Amino acid sequence: MRIKHYLVRIIHNQFLSASIFSATSSSLKIITALIIGKFIAVKLGAAGLAVYGQLLNFVSITIILSGGAINDGVIKYVSQFKDNVSSLKKIFSTSIKYLFYCSLIVGILLILFSKTLSLSILHSNKYQLVFIFFGITIFFYGLNNFLLSILNGYKDFIKYNTINIIINIIGLVITIILIYFYGLMGALLGVFLSQSSFFIFTFYFLRNEKWFVIKNFREKFDYQTFKLLIEYAFFGLLTVAITPIVSLIIRNIIIDNLSIEDAGHFELVSRISSLTLVFFGLTVSTYYLPRISEIPSRDELFKEVKSTYKIIIPISFLLLLTIYLFRFPIILLLANHDFMTAENLFMYQLLGVLFRIIAQVSGFVFLAKAKIKIIIILEFIFNIFYILATIFFVKIYGLIGCSYAYLLYNFIYVIVVLLLFKRTFITQINLNKNGC
DSSP: OHHHHHHHHHHHOHHHHHHHHHHHHHHHHHHHHHHHHHHHHHHHHHHHHHHHHHHHHHHHHHHHHTTGGGHHHHHHHHHHTTTOHHHHHHHHHHHHHHHHHHHHHHHHHHHHTHHHHHHHHHSSGGGHHHHHHHHHHHHHHHHHHHHHHHHHHTTOHHHHHHHHHHHHHHHHHHHHHHHHHHHHHHHHHHHHHHHHHHHHHHHHHHTTOTTOSGGGGOSOOOHHHHHHHHHHHHHIIIIITHHHHHHHHHHHHHHHHSOHHHHHHHHHHHHHHHHHHHHHHHHHHHHHHHHHHHOOOHHHHHHHHHHHHHHHHHHHHHHHHHHHHTHHHHHHHHSOGGGGGGGGGHHHHHHHHHHHHHHHHHHHHHHHTTOHHHHHHHHHHHHHHHHHHHHHHHHHHTTHHHHHHHHHHHHHHHHHHHHHHIIIIIHHHHHHHTTO
């Protein structure tokens, strides 16, 4: 009876039910990424893993530049105007036109400068074909993400996560086959071949949705709607894109001061910490971002954030502690004995992740309430600090200096975010209660 009681409570708790279902999808995403990383680490070594990480970071940056920056804005405004057909048509039509033209421009640039990009990003001129293929397929890559953002805005969590589960499984199979037969080139091409083909499966699952009809995407480009979305585009360019940009810089710092093998060791630990953040980010934001966006009352907002912290902090602490305690078998599971040097990085990297997760919960509120400038300024300043700290610590302590810098960066960041959150939201709640 007690078990049944808890199950009923979970089902009727929107956050928990959405988060559990999203966690399944997020977990599978993490598992597939780790399996791919294992294949690359064993078959291609630390240098191959470093090159693969370079490409993934470059892809993240490029997708933002090619129109993906507005996806968070699409989620927010679809959630906000989901009962207003006229507004939705403007959002859909304006977004897809923006996506198309940005993808066209970026795609042409990728093809024209493919040789230069191969040399500067992947440290070799033999991967020119990778960037040409990316330029050809980039629109379908972005279109798939755009359609999933609309679905997320409607809060259709079951269908949203079902699609993500299926395409992650398909992507894993495609990429492993390509790695097996074509080595590193296959791994790099697999990033685009799998992702761009996902549009076919997304289209199939959405074909019967009421909003998924051509007329909803054929309205004229609306400049007022574009002004709303472009705020999120700037946010994406300066915050979402800044993480892979910084990762590229950090990896190059390691390569220049130490070696490409050390960059591969750091990449292994960085992938574990990044995927942990992806797990919490996707799990929480799938429900949390639309939910925060629709809350009009500051009191209700504070209660929502407080209840989210009560769930997130204990779960994240236990998960990160488990990862640390089992770091040796995790290294063997995800790579091999050649990567044991990475063991020294775990403690400081995972502590940094814990502070980042705490900051994310409050940070999402600034995003949901369109207080974009605060996040932009914070991300810009702190990531510059992170780069400078990495240079300083790597020169003194070697590879472990990267993790020292990551921990320090996130520790100071979470303090500043919580102070700003208190000043912006909680203090105003208390003033309202006192009748001021």
